Amino acid sequence: MDLNAYKIAFSEVLVIINNMHPENKKRIPKKFMDFLEESRYKDYNPSQEDINLENEKNLKKETRVILAIIYKKYFSNVDLDPYKKEEDKMNDIFSGKENVSISNVNKYSKFLYEVTNKLKRLISRVFGVSQGE
C-alpha cells in the first residue's frame, strides 16, 4: 500500500467534494473533511478543471478508491430515482394492480351513504316528517 499516493488522493478528493452540489457536500461529515485536509499532501493543489467527476476515468486509482468509500459510507442509501416510485404507482393504478385501494374508497363511500340514510330515517321518525319533504 502506497500511503503517499493516498495523501495525493486526499487532495484530489477535497477538490471534488468542494465543487459538489451543496446538498451532496452536506452529506459528508465535517470530521471527515477535516481528516482529508489534515492528511492531504499540502504541496499538491490540483485545479477543478483537472480533477472532477465528469472525467472520472482520468482520476488516480487511490482517488477512485476514496470516492468509492465516500459513496459507500454517505450516499449508498440515497434514492437515485425518487420519481420512479410515483410513476410505478400510477402505472399500477391504471393497469389494475391498485384495485384494492380503489375498492377501499368505494367501500368507504358506501358506508357513508348508508349512515347518512339511516340518520335521515331516524330524523324523519323522531320529527314525524317523511323523507321526501
Add this chain to the structure above:
Amino acid sequence: MDIENKELKEIRQLKAIYDSVPQQEILEGEQAIVIHAERNVERQNNITRDDDAPTL
C-alpha cells in the same frame, strides 16, 4: 440542467465509481484512512507533549 438533477447526477457518478472499484481495493483504502488517522492523532499528541514540556 436543474439543481436537483445535478445533485442526483453526482451521486450516480459516485455510484459508478463505487461499482467499478474492486472490494479488495476499498478495504485497502479503508486501511489507509485508518493509518493516516492514527498518524494524525500521534502527531497531535506529540505537539501537545511539546507544548507541555517545561521551558528552560
